[in-house]
């Protein structure tokens with residue numbers, strides 16, 4: 001009997017170690033002291049393994065923003081009202097959001113998918129509105145998602161990736177008022193640590209607002225911790241219990257990317273929670289991933305440290321939408337341009353050693 005989520009554990013694509021090794025050797029023939037381009041050199045080597053060639057390129061980037069509302073907003077855990085999610089979707093369609101600007105800047109293929117909001121966006125095409133629900137349920141009262149909604153959201157992320165032709169890098173962005181709470185709960189439940197350790201201001205809560213959020217999140221964690229700990233798949237259980245639709249879709253998208261041989265550039269605090277769930281289902285995902293930045297949401301730094309991940313940038317950003325990842329694309333492109341276009345010691349007639 002097949003299960004609709006069997007695809008989650010399909011192995012990741014093969015990384016070509018020979019191309020990576022050849023690229024590393026080639027780096028050392030370029031007119032610079034070996035290692036002097038620091039982590040830029042390793043980026044080129046990673047892309048060589050991903051693209052199975054010594055001189056990889058990065059011209060085709062896909063950015064998909066996944067949106068959804070959160071029932072937990074009823075508990076007053078965000079500085080912004082829930083209808084902002086749908087309003088921002090219209091802003092994405094109109095091209096006025098930060099991710100639109102950054103996406104245009106790096107000539108990315110941009111699209112948005114709404115998995116379920118309380119308000120209806122006016123400008124989004126009907127086929128981009130999935131209506132899995134009017135947001136998730138309030139996780140402090142009942143599981144955020146039903147099993148059917150979880151499956152539909154994971155599969156929606158997979159389907160977005162399956163529809164990509166010829167993509168060299170995938171960025172998942174998210175928009176969902178209240179979703180820092182879902183991310184914090186996922187981290188807390190999987191680490192079996194108090195949720196308050198992962199709670200922060202999100203879009204801009206006051207100190208008192210954060211204290212209230214901590215109380216709410218601790219209560220939700222108490223409600224679900226045993227269930228998660230004893231579940232067959234703690235990561236999927238935490239995702240279903242705490243939401244949101246957009247986090248599940250990004251989780252599905254990341255896994256499909258690694259299965260199809262498309263590297264992913266993880267954005268910020270919320271997308272890292274999607275990554276954590278995905279990685280626990282398929283540990284090889286790590287080898288297909290880069291992390292764009294350390295978010296200003298305070299717990300992100302600890303989460304990245306726990307995962308032993310060094311992100312590319314640290315700019316005190318906390319916007320989401322995939323913005324930190326889109327910002328890092330030109331950096332990756334420059335790493336590959338240096339690797340592919342610099343002269344070699346022999347070619348330039350430069351002495352390479354004493």
Ligand SMILES: O=C(O)c1ccc[n+]([C@@H]2O[C@H](COP(=O)([O-])O)[C@@H](O)[C@H]2O)c1
Nearest residue numbers: 078176178179180202203268269295320
């Ligand atoms: O990406 C991040 O690191 C990040 C950190 C804080 C907030 N956000 C964005 O802000 C929204 C969630 O914040 P909140 O306070 O409503 O939970 C959501 O739309 C995210 O895209 C994003």
Ligand SMILES: Cc1cc2nc[nH]c2cc1C
Nearest residue numbers: 080084175203319320321
């Ligand atoms: C305006 C606004 C834009 C966003 N983009 C991602 N999350 C957001 C939250 C708010 C409030």
